[in-house]
Amino acid sequence: MWTLVLNCGSSSVKFALLNLDDDRVGLTGLAERLGSAGASARLDMEGERRTADLRGGSYAEAFAVLAGALDELGVRTQVGAVGHRVVHGGERFHAPVRLTDEVLGEIRACVPLAPLHNPANIAGIEAAQAAFPDAAHVAVFDTAFHQTMPEVAYRYPVPGDWYRQHGVRRYGFHGTSHAYVAARAAQDLGRPLAELNLVTAHLGNGCSVCAVQGGRSVDTSMGLTPLEGLVMGTRSGDVDPGLHDYIARQAGLSLSEVTSALNKESGLLGLSGLSNDMRELEEAAGRGHAGARLALDVFVYRLAKQMAGMAVALGRVDALVFTGGIGENSAAVRGAVLARLGVLGAAVDDEANRAAVRGQAGRISAPGALAALVVNTDEERMIAEQTRALLAGVSA
Structure with missing residues (x-):
């Protein structure tokens, strides 16, 4: 099964197509300057770099270019899952979760905690769901890895109601990277x-x-x-x-x-x-x-x-x-x-x-x-x- 990984920012989408069964990378790429007249996408596939203008500058157009590349590779129907990087999951999400309307609602509720990131993540998720309706969509949160921090590490010394009513605490980010390199370091150290x-x-x-x-x-x-x-x-x-x-x-x-x-x-x-x-x-x-x-x-x-x-x-x-x-x-x-x-x-x-x-x-x-x-x-x-x-x- 091929897994498509998407990292949607406010003006960009980074993507990678991976087959973990045989350790293949089908393609990687980046759509950038979305929302502007100079929007474009580049794709690295089969040893070749390709570029495309995105005249509309939208997520939907970026995913249409990506879908066309998957069709050319003959693997679009084999994309069984789409993994989405989501920056902020608050205290609600301790692990990856399958995306549903309820989960999207919870991610929206975290927008005040990450106003520069979560709206872009949500827009990208919705556009990807429309582009790849038959795949299972999963949210992987930057904050989830740090939900194991003890209270002494995550609480701020501020009025308690700020935490209880407004979620003011330390969450942490870059969780997928820290988790990955820790596991790899253990392998390197034997x-x-x-x-x-x-x-x-x-x-x-x-x-x-x-x-x-x-x-x-x-x-x-x-x-x-x-x-x-x-x-x-x-x-x-x-x-x-x-x-x-x-x-x-x-x-x-x-x-x-x-x-x-x-x-x-x-x-x-x-x-x-x-x-x-x-x-x-x-x-x-x-x-x-x-x-x-x-x-x-x-x-x-x-x-x-x-x-x-x-x-x-x-x-x-x-x-x-x-x-x-x-x-x-x-x-x-x-x-x-x-x-x-x-x-x-x-x-x-x-x-x-x-x-x-x-x-x-x-x-x-x-x-x-x-x-x-x-x-x-x-x-x-x-x-x-x-x-x-x-x-x-x-x-x-």
Whole structure:
């Protein structure tokens, strides 16, 4: 059976067609700039890249192009399941679930918790259901993996009614990535996942760390929204909550404008005044750009501090795991972080660290030091595996 995996954003759809029975990838692709005149789609299939203009710029048009590609491959009728990434499932969803009208209603109820993400997820789900009406549709939630956090980790020290009436608590995100790389790290270490205490770091334009104990999340850096925690591409991560009121009054901004700036104009971009792209910042810092150097230093410092803090949740750390676009490709960031984590017994093997780029994963720690690994994440495969497991359970 083929499983189609969809990740629908506000202006894009990332997709992958996987057959887990024989480990085949039928196609991958991305539709982007949806909702605009420049919308387009690219598909990688049978060793060839194809592009198409999406003149209407809608999800429906993107899925029509995808369906045409599946027809060309002769597999459209063999797509038995569609796995959808959904960012926020609140406290309602602890695991993947088959999509029904009731489930869609629950996802809509989580829109206030993820106003930038869940509406796009819902629109994509509805368009995909229309395009693939005979397939089973499954929602896989970014937040579900973190529902195993204890109350001491997920509660905020705020009025209790905020939690009971409005769901104000820490939820965490990037759950499929943290779950996938933790399992892969256990394989690489040759030890059962159930015995391991891991600190996983998903580092891309969005960043988070997670304390994984025996395969279960016991703490993570993101909170009520994906804005909490680490310095990210354009997101600030942790700031003083009093900043909102202060800068609103000083700069004459509304609360929503302050929140927008913390999401879209901060992080690496805000610190450097140059870019949110780690590759560009590393090059600029090498040329002496002071803003780029500051952005890198703050990113590394905050990341190391958060990773060390996860040791409190675990009690014992068996390995550090780096993944995501930055985690998999920036030897400079990994090396600088490990240098700061000597307190945990970490030390880098410079040669191994330099070699672990462009898809090359593996151990990057010095002999005798705390294990540190680079693991290539594969959220699409994780979503496909969770989708198939759910449907196998339902059919049984």
